[in-house]
Amino acid sequence: MTQPIIKLNPHLFFGGNCREAMEFYKSVFGGELVLTLYGEGPPDAHKDPKANSEEMKSKVMFAKLSGVITLLASDNPNNTEAENTGQFxxxxxxxxxxxxxxxxxxxxxxxxxxxxxxxxxxxxxxxxxxxxxxxxxxxxxxxxxx
Incomplete structure (x- = not known):
């Protein structure tokens, strides 16, 4: 029986500066960066009302950097302050x-x-x-x- 292939990809949460951070990581590691903004989905697409707010429309709902590493990220609608993520x-x-x-x-x-x-x-x-x-x-x- 063969083992399934499993990938563990870190997903970072930011307080509004996800695009800037992911562009920085792209400059470090190279690769392809794909961004989807909260405002690109249909109105009221998210169950969380904060995610549907005007403030969040220009923020990153999902980012993926693919290349030598895979790094996922998004802006957290429940925390719009930049913070130190230093728990890991x-x-x-x-x-x-x-x-x-x-x-x-x-x-x-x-x-x-x-x-x-x-x-x-x-x-x-x-x-x-x-x-x-x-x-x-x-x-x-x-x-x-x-």
Whole structure:
């Protein structure tokens, strides 16, 4: 019996700046960005009256960045204030040092490095950064174990 293919894609919620954040992530990771706005659906399409408000029509109902990673996001109609999402971290792992160092450096622009990207005792290069949108990232560059 074969196992089903399962993907776990993070979905980030923003307080009104989802488009800006996702365009930033596209500049970091590349890929294709597709955005759907709350106002693009039929009137009263959402059960939540806040999602049907004039204020939300220009906000992002669903965003998907597809490429080397898949990242989903939306603006939260119940929270229109930008906030630090720091309750979790997204972990990137790979073996191409130049690519992953580039991701780390771009995520750190206007953000905060919480652990420098350095060689660790377990052999990998690891660092942590909180980006300008309050999302915590862990970058692990795997050591060549040949």
């Amino acid at each position: 971290g997204l972990s990137l792992e790979g073996s191409d040092e130049s690519i992953f160092k580039g991701y780390f450096d771009k995520l750190a622009e206007k953000g905060q490095i919480t652990a420098p990207l350095i060689k660790q005792f377990w052999g990998d290069t690891f660092g942590m950064v909180t980006d300008l949108y309050g999302v915590n990232w862990m970058v692990n560059i795997t050591a060549n174990r040949d």
